[in-house]
Amino acid sequence: MTVALSAKEIISQLNAKFPGAAEEAGAVSVLVKSDSLPAVAEYLKTAEGLKFEYLNYITAVDYYSYFEVVYQMTSLESNRSVVLKTRCYTRDNPTVPSVTRLWQGADFQEREIYDLMGITFEGHPNLKRIFLWDGFPGYPLRKDFNQ
Amino acid sequence: MEVSSDKEYIYDAAELDRHEGQVIEEVKAGSREIIPDPDAWLDEDLKRNILLTSVDWVLDWARRSSLWTAICFPACCAFEFIAAEGPRFDMSRFGMEILRASPRQADLMITAGTLTWKMAPNVRRIYNQMPDPKWVIAMGACGISGGIFRSSYSVVPGYNRIIPVDVYVPGCPPRPEALIYAVQMLQKKIGKEKAVPDLPKFSNPLQKGKK
Numbered sequence: 001m002t003v004a005l006s007a008k009e010i011i012s013q014l015n016a017k018f019p020g021a022a023e024e025a026g027a028v029s030v031l032v033k034s035d036s037l038p039a040v041a042e043y044l045k046t047a048e049g050l051k052f053e054y055l056n057y058i059t060a061v062d063y064y065s066y067f068e069v070v071y072q073m074t075s076l077e078s079n080r081s082v083v084l085k086t087r088c089y090t091r092d093n094p095t096v097p098s099v100t101r102l103w104q105g106a107d108f109q110e111r112e113i114y115d116l117m118g119i120t121f122e123g124h125p126n127l128k129r130i131f132l133w134d135g136f137p138g139y140p141l142r143k144d145f146n147q
Numbered sequence: 148m149e150v151s152s153d154k155e156y157i158y159d160a161a162e163l164d165r166h167e168g169q170v171i172e173e174v175k176a177g178s179r180e181i182i183p184d185p186d187a188w189l190d191e192d193l194k195r196n197i198l199l200t201s202v203d204w205v206l207d208w209a210r211r212s213s214l215w216t217a218i219c220f221p222a223c224c225a226f227e228f229i230a231a232e233g234p235r236f237d238m239s240r241f242g243m244e245i246l247r248a249s250p251r252q253a254d255l256m257i258t259a260g261t262l263t264w265k266m267a268p269n270v271r272r273i274y275n276q277m278p279d280p281k282w283v284i285a286m287g288a289c290g291i292s293g294g295i296f297r298s299s300y301s302v303v304p305g306y307n308r309i310i311p312v313d314v315y316v317p318g319c320p321p322r323p324e325a326l327i328y329a330v331q332m333l334q335k336k337i338g339k340e341k342a343v344p345d346l347p348k349f350s351n352p353l354q355k356g357k358k
Contacts, residue, residue, distance in 0.1 A: 128161075132301060133265050134168030140300045147300055 004028045005080045013050075017043060029070075029083035037086050038097045038123075044073060044082065045102050051077045055103035060113045062143045067094050067119055088119065098124040116141040167265075174268050178308035185311045186336070203341055210254070210280060211334040214243045217253035219273055222260025224287040224320040231323035243330045250276040255333070256310070257326070261289035261296055262303040274310045282337070284329050285312040288319040295319075 007025035014022045014030065021036035032040050044052045052073035061068045071084040088094035098121035100106045110121040111130040118139035121127055129136065138145050157163050220228065231238050238244045247253040250273045262270060274283070285306045288294030293304035306312055313336060316329040 128164060131265070133171045134164040135172055136168070145300075147298075 002074055002079050002081050005082045007082075010044075010050075010082060013047075014040060014043075023087075029085050031085045031087065034069075034086045034088055034096050037084075038099065038101070041071070041084065041099050041102055044084070049078075051075045052082060053077075055099070055105050056081065058099075058106055058109040058113065060117045060119055060141075062117065062141065064143055065089070067091075067117065069096050069113065069119065071099070093120060094118065095120045095122055097122050098127075100124055115139075118142060170268050171264055174271065174309070175264055178267070178303070181305065181307050182309075182311045184307070185313060207338050207340055210340075211337040212242045213245075214255045214282075214330065214334070215245045215247050215253045216243070217250040217256045217273060217277055218246055218248055219256050219270060220259045221262055221266055221270070222289065224259035224290070227320040227323055228257060228259045228286065228326060231326045236323040236327065238327055238330070241327065241330065241334075243327075243334075250274075251278060253277055254281050255330075256281070256283045257286050258283065258290045258306045258312075259286045259320075261294065262306060262309070263301045264303055265301070267303050267309050270306075271309050280340075282313045282333055283310055284314045284316060284326075284333060286316045286326060286329070287321055288317065291315050291317060 007028055007030050010030055011022055011025040014032075018036055018040060021032050021040055023031045023033060025031070044050050052075045054074045054076055056072040056074055057070075059070050061070065066087045066089045068085055068087050071086075072081060073084065074081040086096060088096055096119055098106070098110055100110065100121075101123065107124070107126070108130060110124055111127060113119050114121060114124075114127055115129040115131050116139060128134075132140070157166055230236060232244060232246070243255070250256075254277065256274060256277065258270070274281070283306065285291050289296060289302070290306050290312075293299070293302050296302040297304045303309060314329050314333045316325050318325055321329075
């Protein structure tokens with residue numbers, strides 16, 4: 001079975017490599033600042049001993065005061081997984097850098113989050129609605145969405 | 148043959164999306180009211196107590212015994228329909244089994260599943276492509292009223308907003324037996340239909356002088 005990599009293990013590596021990028025480390029997840037996300041994600045994907053080459057999923061959560069985008073990656077080499085989180089604190093135009101450059105599989109999931117949660121992914125090649133139609137009012141998975 | 152130039156083709160992806168959105172909004176705006184079920188003639192016939200002619204009987208027999216189904220399976224009720232088609236329940240015993248990939252060869256639409264607004268224009272188009280006479284069975288809770296997704300932002304609350312429905316089958320999903328029973332009800336309904344329209348009454352010149 002895939003073992004979740006302890007966040008304590010990875011945070012020391014990240015702090016050494018990117019000082020100030022990681023905001024906090026939970027039990028199984030690492031929270032990073034959104035502007036340092038591409039560099040951290042690339043490091044997790046390519047660094048020797050980590051090699052998180054498989055992106056399990058991307059999802060987003062609305063906590064009213066901020067949005068949290070959640071990434072889970074698995075290393076097929078060492079059979080370990082890690083959860084990476086990032087937050088955006090604005091509701092008007094929340095923006096997170098895209099990771100489609102690293103994982104092609106992120107393409108549709110980022111479009112889904114953009115469609116239903118209204119989070120813009122900077123650098124996405126084709127960011128448009130995927131489930132709902134053009135002209136749909138609002139973002140239905142936001143907590144303050146009313147029909 | 149000359150290709151008509153009045154239709155404008157769209158090649159731009161963004162323009163296509165915008166066009167799709169417009170079509171969906173139009174369908175949504177045009178389906179606030181429920182389309183009444185086409186069964187007014189049933190009461191009328193019973194009231195007038197009109198017997199069917201033998202031509203009607205033969206035509207109705209032919210129509211009800213060869214109900215060909217258009218493929219319109221947007222969601223999970225389709226599996227129950229597939230089970231009903233399969234050897235265990237075997238709808239073909241009743242002559243209702245042939246699934247047509249083209250709506251132009253079909254006369255029955257079994258709406259197996261939840262319909263989203265994004266799919267609604269396409270379902271209406273399939274219905275419009277079916278030749279008359281045509282019938283619709285709304286299958287499952289979602290087909291009748293939207294089911295548990297009724298208050299959702301993206302689900303059509305019942306197929307009767309989009310197309311007229313003849314028979315409703317409740318269930319989530321309905322058992323294959325229920326679906327077969329529904330088709331049998333529809334066959335009964337077709338059996339009561341007047342296939343030949345009423346001819347205008349002509350005066351008989353031979354009977355004119357007589358009293």
